[in-house]
Amino acid sequence: MPDKTTQITIRALLSDASRAVARHETEILLAHILHRDRVLLLAHDDTSVKPADTKRFRMLVAKRRNHVPIAYLTGHKKFYERSFTVNKHVLIPRPETELLIERVLHRLREKKRTTIIWDVGTGSGAIAVTLAKEIPRAAILATDVSTRALSVARANAKRLGVTRSITFLKSNLLQPVAYRWLAKHGKKQTRLIITANLPYLPSSDKKVLQPDVVKYEPASALFSGSDGLLLINRFLRQLARHLPDWRYHDAAILLEFDPPQAATLKKIVRKLFPHASVTIHRDLAGRNRVMEIIPTGF
Numbered sequence: 001m002p003d004k005t006t007q008i009t010i011r012a013l014l015s016d017a018s019r020a021v022a023r024h025e026t027e028i029l030l031a032h033i034l035h036r037d038r039v040l041l042l043a044h045d046d047t048s049v050k051p052a053d054t055k056r057f058r059m060l061v062a063k064r065r066n067h068v069p070i071a072y073l074t075g076h077k078k079f080y081e082r083s084f085t086v087n088k089h090v091l092i093p094r095p096e097t098e099l100l101i102e103r104v105l106h107r108l109r110e111k112k113r114t115t116i117i118w119d120v121g122t123g124s125g126a127i128a129v130t131l132a133k134e135i136p137r138a139a140i141l142a143t144d145v146s147t148r149a150l151s152v153a154r155a156n157a158k159r160l161g162v163t164r165s166i167t168f169l170k171s172n173l174l175q176p177v178a179y180r181w182l183a184k185h186g187k188k189q190t191r192l193i194i195t196a197n198l199p200y201l202p203s204s205d206k207k208v209l210q211p212d213v214v215k216y217e218p219a220s221a222l223f224s225g226s227d228g229l230l231l232i233n234r235f236l237r238q239l240a241r242h243l244p245d246w247r248y249h250d251a252a253i254l255l256e257f258d259p260p261q262a263a264t265l266k267k268i269v270r271k272l273f274p275h276a277s278v279t280i281h282r283d284l285a286g287r288n289r290v291m292e293i294i295p296t297g298f
Contacts, residue, residue: 011045013054017061025070029060032074067211079126082133084156086124089148091221093126096256096283099290100195101130103254103281108135113191113249116141118182120173120196120235123221125153125166127195132162139185143171143178146220173231174238179245186246194239197256198231199224228258233268240272243295253293262288269293 008016010030017026031038033053049057060073071077071092077084079093080101086092108115115138119128128142144150150168157163171178182192203223206214213222224230232255243251257265262280269278269291276295283289 007048007051008054009045010041010047010049013049013057014045017058020061021064025064026061028070029064029073030057033057033060067215069212069216072216077124080130080134082130082160084124084126084129085152085159087152088216089146089218090124090152091217093124096285096289097127097197099281099283100127100197100254100256101134103290103292104131104193104195105134107193107252108138114187114189115139116182116185116190116192116248118143118178118192118194120194121145121198121221122153122168123149123197125156125168127197128153128166129156129160129162131195132157132165133160136165138165140166141169141178141181142166143169145170145172146218149221173235174242179242183246186248188247188249190248192246192248192251194251194253196232196235196254198235200228200232200256200258200261202226202228202258227261227264229261229265229268232257232265236268236272239295251295253291253295255291255293256289257291259287259289262291265291 014023014026014030027038027041031041033056034041063073064070069092071086072088075085075087077086077092080098084093104117115135117131117138117140119140119142122128122142122144125142128140131138132140142153144153147170150170154168157166167181169177169181199220199222201223203226206223224232239253266278269276273293273295276293279292280288281290281292
């Protein structure tokens with residue numbers, strides 16, 4: 001390995017680092033360090049890298065070799081074509097979750113009404129902020145049990161210019177603070193859409209998931225009891241009990257879940273909302289991913 005104080009080219013630095021981690025990951029990390037587009041970086045790979053940048057780059061490569069996720073090393077992750085700030089206090093947004101966005105947009109194309117959106121367990125705010133950008137007319141409530149996660153979500157809302165559209169509240173599912181906000185905004189001409197990407201992995205998955213996930217992403221945002229449905233079940237029971245309290249014209253609940261849970265989750269929903277319309281939507285990989293529940297008679 002070249003001396004750490006020696007100025008070397010991009011090409012040589014990438015070649016050296018790719019012995020430790022994947023080549024495309026080294027490219028992402030060096031582009032981040034140098035504040036350059038990855039394509040331009042490779043187009044000018046004979047450019048010399050300053051010793052200070054070389055040192056920072058090698059430190060990131062060493063962390064990546066120890067399975068620290070790329071998104072935590074660069075401090076951002078793309079979701080629905082926008083860059084979101086992320087850190088160890090929030091789950092890294094996944095492409096599969098973009099299906100939630102698509103389903104909300106689809107529902108809003110069907111009818112034109114005043115819309116309230118409640119994003120439960122907002123984390124980085126990826127869902128709430130994206131919907132605020134895509135649906136400027138909507139009023140959005142984003143809740144999370146974690147104060148640190150809410151700080152990240154607020155920062156993303158500010159950076160993407162949607163702070164006026166979103167109310168952020170600390171709430172563990174449907175606690176009184178969230179209940180009061182939703183009751184206040186409930187009107188007969190207003191619809192309610194609830195999005196929830198709650199923790200849904202069974203605790204046994206800790207033994208089989210990649211170290212990038214288990215060692216570094218917040219366990220409280222990933223795992224939920226032996227079957228993964230502990231929080232989702234609790235939340236649905238709260239909704240079944242309190243949705244009738246509010247004066248919304250109609251409501252839709254969109255839940256992300258683990259594909260093997262489809263049948264069990266559907267049974268839970270049928271028991272709690274016996275007259276609801278229930279549809280399961282598949283992600284781009286063809287796996288069951290989002291359950292859309294349309295309650296009736298509340």
